[in-house]
Amino acid sequence: MRYGWMIALAGLCLFLFPGAVFAGEQRREDGPMPASKRECSSCHRIVTGNQPGPLKQPLPALCLSCHTAHQSLANHPTGVIPQNPAPGLPLDQGRLTCTTCxxxxxxxFGALLRLPQTELCVVCHRL
Ligand code: HEC
Ligand code: HEC
Ligand code: HEC
Ligand code: HEC
Structure with missing residues (x-):
């Protein structure tokens, strides 16, 4: 019974923090979208009916037309070329843009982020 104590500890954790087991599942649920993001015509030209067509402007000018400045602490350069490949974080012609993050x-994960903030930065900035 070398591992008996581990099993007991795992059991105790499950008893104390049952939510932790399902945390991965909960993460995948989408939070509510801000009004401007539910409105397709904020960003897309509407060509036929209500079908969204091409973007009204190229990135990042599109986003910056409403968001004159990135106010947050996470203010980050765009147009730069990441050295590390970042699966799931799309680039625009090889360069960082607003929709990379x-x-x-x-x-x-809040703020429309593609990853939780704690995981996002270290994808490219390895410690
Ligand atoms: C905040 C701006 C924004 C809003 C609002 C928006 N889109 Fe988009 N959409 C984009 C961007 C950016 C792309 C990526 C296009 C590219 O990079 O060429 C895109 C791409 C798409 C694509 C192409 C497939 C894909 O996922 O890349 C579809 C389809 C689409 N949008 C549908 C919609 C619909 C439907 C709505 C309204 C419910 C909507 N979009 C609202 C910005 C937006
Ligand atoms: C037509 C104007 C408009 C455009 C274009 C636009 N936004 Fe927004 N965005 C807003 C407004 C207004 C809000 C505040 C919330 C709301 O009322 O929708 C917002 C909120 C946000 C937020 C905060 C969401 C939150 O939950 O805190 C992010 C992040 C964001 N926008 C990113 C983008 C990105 C990235 C693009 C380009 C792909 C973009 N926006 C294009 C108007 C716009
Ligand atoms: C390297 C990743 C990254 C890039 C690139 C990026 N953002 Fe953000 N953005 C974040 C993070 C992280 C937050 C902070 C969320 C928070 O504080 O809760 C944020 C917050 C925001 C917010 C909501 C809070 C605020 O500052 O007003 C808006 C709007 C926003 N970004 C727009 C943009 C636009 C527009 C661009 C492109 C010019 C952009 N972001 C590029 C990571 C990024
Ligand atoms: C998709 C890749 C990517 C992600 C994700 C990313 N960065 Fe960056 N970051 C870069 C690149 C590329 C540069 C510019 C080249 C460099 O300095 O390494 C940069 C530059 C920076 C700089 C230097 C800014 C300056 O003006 O010199 C800081 C600080 C920074 N990032 C912080 C962050 C933070 C905080 C996050 C998470 C919110 C983040 N980065 C997410 C790729 C990324």
Missing amino acids: HDPHRNR
Whole structure:
């Protein structure tokens, strides 16, 4: 019974923090979208009916047309070329843009981020 104490500890953790087991599942739920992001015509030209067409402006000018400045502490350069490949963080012609970090269509982790903030930065900035 070398591992008996580990099993007992795991059991105790499950008893104390049952939510932790399902944390991965909960993370995938989308949070509510801000009004401007539910309105397709904020960013897309509407060509036929209500079908969204091409973007009204190229990135990042599109986002900056409403967000004149990135106010947050996470103010980050765009147009720079990351050295490390970043799966799930799309680039624009190889360069960082607003939608590298922000998903314009889903709000999974708050602030439309593609990853939780604690995980996002270290994808490219390895410690
Ligand atoms: C905040 C700006 C924004 C809003 C609002 C927005 N989109 Fe987009 N959408 C984008 C961007 C940016 C792209 C990526 C296009 C690119 O990089 O060429 C995109 C791409 C798409 C695509 C192409 C497939 C894809 O996912 O890349 C579809 C379809 C689409 N949007 C549908 C919609 C619909 C439907 C709505 C309204 C419910 C909407 N969009 C609202 C910014 C937006
Ligand atoms: C037509 C104007 C408009 C455009 C274009 C636009 N936004 Fe926004 N955005 C807003 C407004 C207004 C808010 C404040 C919340 C709301 O009322 O929708 C907002 C909120 C946000 C937020 C904060 C969300 C939160 O939950 O705190 C982020 C992040 C964001 N926008 C990113 C972007 C990105 C990235 C683009 C380009 C792909 C973009 N926005 C394009 C108007 C715009
Ligand atoms: C390297 C990743 C990254 C890039 C690139 C990035 N952002 Fe952000 N953005 C963040 C993070 C992280 C936050 C902070 C969220 C928080 O504080 O809760 C944020 C917050 C925001 C917010 C909401 C709070 C605020 O500052 O007003 C808006 C709007 C926003 N970003 C727009 C943009 C726009 C527009 C661009 C492109 C010019 C952009 N972001 C590029 C990571 C990024
Ligand atoms: C997709 C890759 C990527 C992600 C994700 C990313 N960065 Fe960066 N970051 C870069 C690149 C590329 C540069 C510019 C080249 C360099 O200085 O390494 C940069 C530069 C910086 C700088 C220097 C800014 C300056 O003006 O010189 C800081 C600080 C920074 N990042 C912080 C962050 C933080 C905080 C986050 C998370 C919110 C983050 N980064 C997420 C790729 C990324």
